[in-house]
Amino acid sequence: MLTKRLGHMKAVASPQHLSLLQQLGCSYSTKKQQQDVQHQQKPQQQELQSQQQESKEPLERGDADENGAISEVEWLTQELAAVKVEHGDLLEKYKRALADGENMRKRLNKQIDEAKIFGIQGFCKDLIEVADVLGHATQSVPKEKLSSNGDLRNLYEGLSLTRASLLQVFKRHGLETLDPINQKFDPNLHEALFQTEDDSVEANTVVQVTKLGYKLHKRCIRPALVGVSKR
Structure with missing residues (x-):
């Protein structure tokens, strides 16, 4: 439309106006050419910028991915170290609990x-008193009268057999007598009631037994009451 107007103005204009219109047409054509060139270059520039942007994005994404991977590896390393510490604590507690349970099981067994x-043991202590009574009864019988008195002899033999049978029952159940005559004094098995001078034996030797001791499965349940020699 502007070109048509310029042509109409050239037809009706004077020579001076004609030269002005020519200059105006030249400037217009020049400006139009520049616009056309810019219009043609603009897509190229946009394409170049988009290519540059695309070339930058992978680098930035790669850096971000690499940083993210490094941070994730560090986090996993820290988590692994924490899990190892916790595992060690739990394993130590488990071992201690296992050892405590084993010790308790052994103690209970x-x-x-x-x-x-x-x-x-309590029952044996009561029967020991019965054995002591039977022993004292047999020892109190005068031996010289046994041959002349048949009834006394029968009583003595009955008491002796009863005491022997009782001692056999004791032995069958692990209860043994302690008669430490002429043995070395042992405070774990003997209880000294007195000391007496005796040059025929060594010092601290049992020379007299007042009451027998008893031992149940190697455990002394009653020490022997004894007299010990001295010099």
């Missing part, structure tokens, strides 16, 4: 075994 073995 030992107590059960001891209860089975020494459960009759």
Whole structure:
């Protein structure tokens, strides 16, 4: 439209106006050419910028990915170290609990075994008194009268057999007598009532037994009452 107007103005204009219109047309054509060139270059520039942007994005994404991977590896390393520490603590607690349980099991088994073995200890102590009475009864019988008195002899033999039978029952259940005459004094098995001078034996030797001791499965349940020699 502007070109048509310029042509109409050239037809009706004077020579001076004609030269001005020519200059105006030249400037317009020049400006139009520049616009056309810019219009043609603009897509190229946009394409170049987009290519540059695309070339930058992978680098930035790669850096971000690499940083993210490094941070994730560090986090996993820290988590692994924490899990190892926790595992070590739990394993140590488990071992301690296992050891405590094993020790408790052994103690309970030992107590059960001891209860089975020494459960009759109180009963044995009561029967020991009966054995002592039978022993004193047989010892009090005068031996010189046994041959002349048949009834006394029968009583003595009956008491002796009863005491011997009782001692056999004791032995069958692990109860043994302690008669430490002429043995070295042992404070774990003997109880000294007195000391007496005796040059025929060494010092601290049992020279007299007042009451027999008893031992149940190697455990002394009553020490022997004894007299000990001295010099």
